[in-house]
Every structure is written in C-alpha cells, then in structure tokens.
Amino acid sequence: MALFASSINLHLSKISHSEFAPQPRPSPYDPPKLLPLPAVCSSQRAAANAFSRERNIVRASMNGLNAVGSSSLSDQGADYLPMPVVMIDQDSDSDATIVQLSFGDRLGALIDTMNALKDLGLDVAKGTVTTEGPVKQTKFYITRLDTGRKVEDPDMLERIRLTIINNLLKYHPESSQHLAMGEAFGIKAPEKKLDVDIATHIHVKEDGPKKSLLYIETADRPGLLVEIIKIIADVNIDVESAEIDTEGLVAKDKFHVSYRGAALNSSLSQVLVNCLRYYIRRPETDIDSY
Template sequence: MAVAMASSGTTLRLYSNLKAVEKLPIAKAPLFTCSFGLDPAQGFCILSKKRFPSSEGRLVLQASQATAVEGESSQETDQVPIPKVIIDQDSDPDATLVEITFGDRLGALLDTMNSLKNLGLNVVKANVYLDSSGKHNKFAITKTSTGRKVEDPELLETIRLTIINNLLEYHPESSSHLAMGAAFGVEQPSQQVDVDIATHIRVYDDGPERSLLYVETADRPGLLVDLVKIITDINIAVESGEFDTEGLLAKAKFHVSYKGKAIIKPLQQVLANSLRYYLRRPSTEEASF
C-alpha cells in the first residue's frame, strides 16, 4: 500500500483543495510503499518514485449545490440522521467494500458512483438493505488498472472525501454532522471538532501472528493517511483494516504485526503513545467500540 507523505502537507492539501476547486491533484510527492491487506512480511515502508496515473490522481466533483435534497419537503422538520461512511478492507479479499448510510435520504447515488469512477476505479453496487438506522448502500470497488482492491491509503482517503463531498453537496443538511462541515458546509457542527471529541486507542492480541488496533478520534481530512504513516514509521506493518466515518467521529480498526508476529506489550504501549502524541486530543476511558 502506498502512502504519500509528509503527513501535515498531505492533510492540508487534501483539506484545502477539496473545498473550492473542481480537480484535486493527488501525487505531488514520492510515495512510501507498505503492506495493507498483503503479506505481513512486506509490512515495512520503502521509498518509491511511483505516482498515480492521471485518472486516479484527480478528484472530479460531480455534485451541484443546486440539486434538490431528496424528500426535503417531507423531511425538513425531521431529525437529521448521522452520516456514516465505512471503508472495509477485511470482508472481501478481492475488492474494497464501501458502505454509505444517511437515514433514508440517499437516492441511487449515481453521482457518487460517477465521481469514484473518475478516480480510475471500477464501482459495482453490491446491495442495499434497510434496518433501524436507515438504508445502507454498499459498493464493491477495485482499481481499473489492476482489477484488485484499493491498497493505497491516500487513494482510500480520496475515496472517502469524494463520498463526503457529495453528501455535503446533495444533502447540505448533513454538514452539521460532519467534520468537513466546519470548513465548507452550510451549517457548522455544534461540537468543536478536535476540541470536544475525545480520542480512544486500544491494542488487543488477535492470535500469535497479529494484533488488533482500534482508534477513535475526531475526524478530519487526511486522517487515514496519517494514521497509517504513524504506525509504519515505528516499523509496524498494517495488514488490513476498516475505516469508519460516523458524523464527527472517525473509527479505525487495523490488523497490525511486527516482523510477522503479534505486537508485544511494550511495543503496544509505544504504538499507543505515538498515536496519542500525534492526535493530541482529550482522552477518556470510555469508548464506543
């Protein structure tokens, strides 16, 4: 999996360029290559000069602010649901699964699918199901160039921001529930992002060959890329995982290992301390995972 860093530059570029331009260039810097869903023995990062093809490196915004919110007349007095975007690298060995939920307000999401295809991706709508939280729209995504799942954290982050951007454009009422709404939504979040939201970090053993890392923190653009870089910077391999956006929160689950083995307790503490130092959020003992 390739990570384009430095972390702060990537974050600022992803964050600022998404706001006002129609195309977002991605790979301006050399890439670091490391495993994400691959053999844990390949978990160390090496410098590479590979860059994205132009079709993958441009975020083309398809949405229009003038588009009417679906069902607005009957729902404008309803409680606005919490938007959720889940990027799942674990459930399918051949494809990245994406799930989008926003109550019953999402339509066919053709605009979102088209925006993702403009990133050089094959997008197939897997299924739609209903439960108490609303309609869940699932997509199976592969890279057009390889026919395989997406293994680059920067491209995964671009996928996430593309989906969230379309939510903000087509459903402006979602902006008060999304971290990105603080910058360019029509309504500011009631909580102060990065201030009022606590960070939780847990590491658990998951057999002799890998551990499970859970991170819950305030969402922001570039977070997925930065988390992977922090982990791999201390020579811990990221094998696979899931990244959930739930309103203002980001929840990450990573399968991690060190030299093909589960992470020992002292290294677990180093990993947790490194993440806490970087995220610099208030911390409590209670978490939702």
C-alpha cells in the same frame, strides 16, 4: 501490504423515494480541486451501474441524479438529522474494497458519487441498497481500473473517503451539521465541537499469535487516515487490514497490525499508542489539505 476497510454510516430523517426533489444548490467547493489526484489510467471503462435492490427500489431523476424525494416527518420530528456514516471495509471481500454509506433514508441513487469514484481511477463493480428500519444503506464494491484489484494504497483510501464526504455535502448540505468538513465547506458548521484530547482513545489488544488489533477513536479531520498509517509505519509496524469508519464528527478505525510476522508485545504496543496519541492530539492540518 494489504490494507483496510473503511466505513461511513449516515443516518437522517425519512424521505419518500416516490418523488425526487430538484437538485440542491451547488457545493461551495469543487471536489477535484480539494482532492488533488495523481494521474490515472487513461483508458477508463464505464463503471457498471447494475444495482441489486433488496427490499427497496431507488430511481434517479434526470435533473438531479443524487437528489432525493420530498421529505416527510420522521419519528424524531421534522428537524431531526440522522448521523452520516461512511465505512470502508477491506476484509469482507477478497477481490474488492467495500464502501458503505448511510444517512438515515435520505440517500438517493448516488450515481454522481459513483462517477466521482470513477474519476479517481476506480471501477464500481456493483452496488446494493438495503433498508434496515429507518436507515437505508448503500454499499459499493470498488476495484482499481488499472489492475482490477481492491484499493490498498492508504492515500487513495483517504481520497475515496473525502470524495464521498464531498458529494454528501454537495447533495445533502444539511449533513454539514454532523461532519467535520462541514465547518469549512458546509452551509452550517457543527454545533458540537470535539476536543481532540478528550475524543481520542487508542487501544491495542491481542488478536492471535501473529497479529494485534489496534483501535483508534478520535476527532475526524481530512488526511487523518494517511497520518495514522504513516505513524504506524514509522514504528516499523505492518498494517495487514483495517476497517475505517466515519461516524459524524468521529473517526473509529480498527487495524490488524503485526511486527515481523508476530503480534505486538506490551512494550511495542505502548510505544505505538504513545506515538499515535502524541501526533493525533496535535493536528497540523492546513485548509489546503481539504
């Protein structure tokens, strides 16, 4: 069952790329311990590090591969923190899962993030870095090491998402103020607390005769993607593809779904919405799931 694309866009204050700051202090957690992984292929090949650079050149320092340059005042002021965004896209490329990150212009070369993805049994085939206004966007094209194909397992997609957020908290600890996981593992918990009942919005729309578009917006938490996929499967609905976005404290996900090869009728759409709303609004997430 072909699955989806997730994305994470991360926006922050402007940082100079000509100088790199010393490596930030270690994260208060160890990503491998937080994200127990299944056994992966023993013969892992080195991830390709060839980056195409468009309008921006990124260099890594020897002392801190993910470190960034010394900060300068942004247009919003020295205390301004951009919104971190992570996006996972399964639709744009037929051969690879695309992961896009943004955090203002604070992201460095992200070599440690690439290595962390490799530790999941994945291959980063290529990457691109582009700058749009004050935001620098880094995009990875990811495939499985064992098959060379895109990632379709929802559990692995969630591991990818959490691994990237783990690294973001490690190398940019200030991002914890804008991330749900920052409350448990960051240097400063988010000041804004989302009420899951208020933050949750679920809609099903027509998307042609053979599929429907399911849109879910809710408070982010670890394991959310896997939980959503399980609930959809329990209603015997197929997920054909998706885009998974993490925008700060909010998860915004879009799924192309079908039932026995056809779009969902109004009755089945309402059943799906009711099930998702019930379970998402009553999280039973344990700290170990981080």
